[in-house]
Amino acid sequence: MPTYTIAELAREFDVTARAIRFYEDQGLLSPSREGVGGRSRVYTARDRTRLKLTLRGKRMGLTLSEIKTIVDMYESPKDTVAQMNRFLGALAHQRETLEQQREDIEMALAEIGAHEEECKRLLAEATAP
Template structure:
């Protein structure tokens, strides 16, 4: 049976060993312990797969609790339909959140554009007024 060290998994998935230990603390993966005093972590193919699924869930923007519930479902292949339906539900909820965020971002960008235009107009008016002002008045206002 293939086993992996924390360093090997960190290198393979381009993450830190600290991140892997964090996922372990969250219960997403659970390596066995080996060596004197159980200091060395040993990851099986199962743990590697769980880590891979965890990272995929993170890329999708899922929370760790959502990822954990989905990854835990793959431990019991008894009812694949229920697993797929649960995954679809999580994805739909996540899509809804992202759509709302996109809408909020679009509104914020529209407001920013309006403020930028107002600022440019104001700068243009000040610039024009300064050009029309006699040089002595410009110097007097600057001091």
């Protein structure tokens, strides 16, 4: 089974070692320890997958607790009704959040467009002969 160092994972996923240690503190990763005094972290393929899913969840705008719930479900049997309902609930909540953000962005862009047009109109009037 392949193993990874914190530096290898940081480089592969373009995150800092500090971020990886933070995800470990949050219970998302659980590397084994090796070396003198157990100072070296050794990450397994499981940890790599969990980091990949964590970063994907962050890009989707999920909180770390939501990510942890989903990632933990990923590793458990997927045929329980309670787990599937909880997962669907998390997805529905995130969809609502993202749709509201999209609406807010569209409104902000429309306002910016209106201000740009007004500025262009005023500039044209100010520079007209």
